[in-house]
Amino acid sequence: MTNHITTTWLGGMKFESNNPSGKTLTIDAGPESGGEGDGLRPKALMLSALAGCSGLDVASLIKKMKLEVDDFKIDTIANLTEEHPKYYDSVIVEYHFYxxxxxxxxxxxxxxxxxxxxxxxMEMFRKFAKLDIQIFYHTK
Structure with a gap:
């Protein structure tokens, strides 16, 4: 199976990218990089993809296991290297259950x-970053 994504320049530093779901998202640089800050940043999107991918798995398993969870969030805290090309060399993934x-x-x-x-x-991230998985349980 292949994914085909088209990312179209909208002028300036702004792009629109489609998705197999039929939805689109806007990517833009911040003012410090010549953009208008009107869209999502590419490297941050990678962290959203990481949390979203794992979150979908966990949500599905919560349902299958018939677990009682009021709320659930994932925080990703990533370290960006200093040299270009800058990339994430370590990522903390925090799972918070309430x-x-x-x-x-x-x-x-x-x-x-x-x-x-x-x-x-997660497997893709393993190819270039050290992952630290942490789980927090918040009982009410």
């Missing part, structure tokens, strides 16, 4: 399955 009845062992299993088996974006 609820009164959190089954920590099963939630950990869901995260582990995503990180080690299902999330293709």
């Amino acid at each position: 609820g009164a009845n959190l089954k920590e062992d099963k939630l950990k299993k869901a995260v582990d399955l995503s990180v080690e088996k299902y999330c293709g974006v």
Whole structure:
């Protein structure tokens, strides 16, 4: 299976990129780089893709395992190298689960399955960055 994405220049530093879902997103540089700050930044989008990919896995597993989770978020904190081309050499991925009845062992299993088996974006990140996976349980 291949993905074909078209990214079209809209002038200045702004681009529009399509997606197989039929949706589009705008990419733009910040004013410090000659853009208007009207869109998402490419490197930050990579972190959104990482969290989104793993988040979809975990959400699916929460449903399959019939776990009670009131809320769930993923924070990604990435270190960018100093030299050009700048890239992420290390990324902390924090999984935050909120609820009164959190089954920590099963939630950990869901995260582990995503990180080690299902999330293709995580596998891509492994090729160039050190990953630090952390899980936090917030009981109400």
